Amino acid sequence: MTAAPGASAALAALSISGLPSDRFLFAGFPSTKSGARTREFTELAALRATLIFYESPRRLAECLSDMVRALGGSRPACVARELTKRFEEARRGTLADLAAAYAAEAPPKGEVVILVGPPERAAAAPEDIDDALADALRTMRTKDAAKAVAEALGASRQEVYQRALALKNEGDGEER
Numbered sequence: 001m002t003a004a005p006g007a008s009a010a011l012a013a014l015s016i017s018g019l020p021s022d023r024f025l026f027a028g029f030p031s032t033k034s035g036a037r038t039r040e041f042t043e044l045a046a047l048r049a050t051l052i053f054y055e056s057p058r059r060l061a062e063c064l065s066d067m068v069r070a071l072g073g074s075r076p077a078c079v080a081r082e083l084t085k086r087f088e089e090a091r092r093g094t095l096a097d098l099a100a101a102y103a104a105e106a107p108p109k110g111e112v113v114i115l116v117g118p119p120e121r122a123a124a125a126p127e128d129i130d131d132a133l134a135d136a137l138r139t140m141r142t143k144d145a146a147k148a149v150a151e152a153l154g155a156s157r158q159e160v161y162q163r164a165l166a167l168k169n170e171g172d173g174e175e176r
Contacts, residue, residue: 041070
């Protein structure tokens, strides 16, 4: 067996999308039926990765509308078409903006790749950070506890470290 190198529309689109490329999922072609397609998108909604789909130009507007319904209209997205060809195009915006734009115009020509950025992490509540730090500080050094909690909750490492120092000082009975 040998591999034949060549252009991959999914990877070419990811490279020009402006979306995070550290984690991505190529999900192929979504279902052609709106209900099934919406369920597929809902199953992927919480995945912390850039989602990549191929879609028919004729179904693009309807597919983007279903994505808004299932994934939320504020997610960053990119519609790329005719990659590595003369009329290559990449349109970026929120899912809602792209859905509205493609609903208002004729279907594009050529192959289409839709990329959707990962969902934004909700800011961790201060009490959640404090609880997680209290647990982590029982078994870890301050620096390690702050790093672990920041990564787990998607919070700023520096802010969590400062909070860890404050909690540690409160536990020692000192004020600073």
